[in-house]
Amino acid sequence: MHIDSEQLIAAAQAARENAYAPYSDYTVGAAVLGANGTVYTGCNVENASYPASICAERVAITRAVAEGERTFLALAIVTANGGSPCGICRQVMIEFAPEMRVFIAAGDKLIRETKASALLPDSFDPSTLA
Ligand code: THU
Numbered sequence: 001m002h003i004d005s006e007q008l009i010a011a012a013q014a015a016r017e018n019a020y021a022p023y024s025d026y027t028v029g030a031a032v033l034g035a036n037g038t039v040y041t042g043c044n045v046e047n048a049s050y051p052a053s054i055c056a057e058r059v060a061i062t063r064a065v066a067e068g069e070r071t072f073l074a075l076a077i078v079t080a081n082g083g084s085p086c087g088i089c090r091q092v093m094i095e096f097a098p099e100m101r102v103f104i105a106a107g108d109k110l111i112r113e114t115k116a117s118a119l120l121p122d123s124f125d126p127s128t129l130a
Contacts, residue, residue: 001037001073005113008033008076009105012056015041016078019056022046028056029078032100034069057089061096072097075116077104082111090120098125 008031016029021044028044042059057077064072075093077085082104085093093100093116100116117123 001035003033003074003101005074005076005101005103005110006108008039008074009078009103009108009110011039011041012076012078012105013108015043015056015060017043019043020045023048023050023053026079026083028083030056030060031076032057032060032064032072033074034064035071035073036069038064038067038069040064040067040069055086055089057085058092061092065096070096072100074101074103077102078107080106082106082109085119087120090116091123094120094123094125098123 011031012029016027019027021027023046030042032040040060040063042056044056046053098117102114102116104111
């Protein structure tokens with residue numbers, strides 16, 4: 001399937017508008033493309049009890065899984081400064097889609113492309129428990 005990184009980044013940027021980040025003031029948007037062609041979006045949602053906060057990437061992926069999608073082709077992550085995804089989000093990416101393309105953007109500008117397995121080498125993944 002053709003993957004339009006600009007379109008995926010735009011979807012992540014739109015989701016970022018909904019970020020609830022009153023504590024860090026660091027807003028994040030994510031958009032994951034499922035094999036069925038559907039794009040699922042997420043934003044970070046913080047909490048006064050800080051550890052109860054959740055990252056944008058995990059919101060997008062868990063939304064997709066809840067809708068029945070488990071195969072992912074690409075993920076766009078948008079922040080103000082092109083920050084890298086956190087370790088917990090990398091672990092969640094690996095669970096479903098180690099070969100997924102990952103676009104990291106600052107606003108609407110693509111900073112770099114990588115893939116989930118490159119972000120988390122030598123991972124503990126489903127094969128470990130098989
Ligand atoms: N955050 C994400 O949404 N994704 C990441 O991969 C890194 C961090 C959020 C969590 C928190 O709301 C804010 O960014 C600052 O850590």
